[in-house]
Amino acid sequence: MNTQSFSDLTLAFGLLGNAVSFMVFLSPLPTFYKVYKKKSAKGYQSVPYVVGLFSAMLWIYYALLKSNTMLLITINSVGCFIQTFYICFFLFYAPKKARIESLKLIGLMIVVGFGLIVGLTQVLATEVNRVRIVGWICLVFSLCVFVAPLGVVRQVIKTKSVEYMPILLSVALTLNAITWFFYGLLLRDVNIAVPNVLGFTFGVLQMILYLVYKNKKPICNEKVLSSGIETKNITIEIQKIPENKDQELMDVVKLSALMCSIPVVGAKNNNNLSNVDDHLVDVEPHMPNHTIEVAA
Numbered sequence: 001m002n003t004q005s006f007s008d009l010t011l012a013f014g015l016l017g018n019a020v021s022f023m024v025f026l027s028p029l030p031t032f033y034k035v036y037k038k039k040s041a042k043g044y045q046s047v048p049y050v051v052g053l054f055s056a057m058l059w060i061y062y063a064l065l066k067s068n069t070m071l072l073i074t075i076n077s078v079g080c081f082i083q084t085f086y087i088c089f090f091l092f093y094a095p096k097k098a099r100i101e102s103l104k105l106i107g108l109m110i111v112v113g114f115g116l117i118v119g120l121t122q123v124l125a126t127e128v129n130r131v132r133i134v135g136w137i138c139l140v141f142s143l144c145v146f147v148a149p150l151g152v153v154r155q156v157i158k159t160k161s162v163e164y165m166p167i168l169l170s171v172a173l174t175l176n177a178i179t180w181f182f183y184g185l186l187l188r189d190v191n192i193a194v195p196n197v198l199g200f201t202f203g204v205l206q207m208i209l210y211l212v213y214k215n216k217k218p219i220c221n222e223k224v225l226s227s228g229i230e231t232k233n234i235t236i237e238i239q240k241i242p243e244n245k246d247q248e249l250m251d252v253v254k255l256s257a258l259m260c261s262i263p264v265v266g267a268k269n270n271n272n273l274s275n276v277d278d279h280l281v282d283v284e285p286h287m288p289n290h291t292i293e294v295a296a
Helices: 003-026 029-038 047-065 070-093 096-124 127-146 149-159 167-187 190-213 242-256
Strands: 219-226 232-237 280-283 292-295
Touching: 003 070, 003 167, 029 070, 047 070, 047 096, 047 127, 070 096, 096 127, 127 190, 149 190, 167 190
Parallel strands: none
Antiparallel strands: 219 232, 219 292, 280 292
16 A cells, blocks of 8 residues: 555545544534523533543644644544533533532643643653653543443443443444544554544444343332232333433433544443432322322
């Protein structure tokens, strides 16, 4: 393969990675539209978006220290804009307590964390070592973020349901990891290529789990409590609140897309899936003076 063909192939993988990453960045928009309609972000978390912004800024800094990495700069610049929009949107509709916690997290990660990385590497490291050090920081951070899908895998195995793991998202994120792996490989940049091996592995694992559990529904044994009626065990189907489901899905999406310059696999979040709260469902039978309460 001649030099021109090699460059064209690298450009092709980079452009494909940019396109898929952009679509992943936009994946939470339907949920934010629901937040807008409700005029409240109660129950939602800003962690995925703050960490996503930190990740994008970190990769932009790394790309600026290297040469021939314009595609990393373009997608992560877009990522910074989109994540900032998500954060501002969240802060506008979030309750006071959640808003304060989010501002503290922004100060800790963006101002202190990123500021220290830039300041220390600029002052204490030489130009050659600076690229190496920032590259290793990006690599370690990426590997840590790739662990997030383990929460999804655990939830699927525990509930025997893929309700929180959309197959199209898993496929998209797997494709994302593949494109950025080859982009990093062609650039001979291990900091970009290596984390996506783990991303691809998690993506394939999620798709296998989807095929195994796609036709199964979660069930659990609960006790029926009633006034004057004998307690007995029954099997009921778990009911989930749509808003909680949307939030959990978005958390996985965002935590999967944190490294959009080297997009990760993990079907919004963001973060690990949160535990489903227990809910009390009242079932009123067609008889007077009796109410059966089913703990679900």
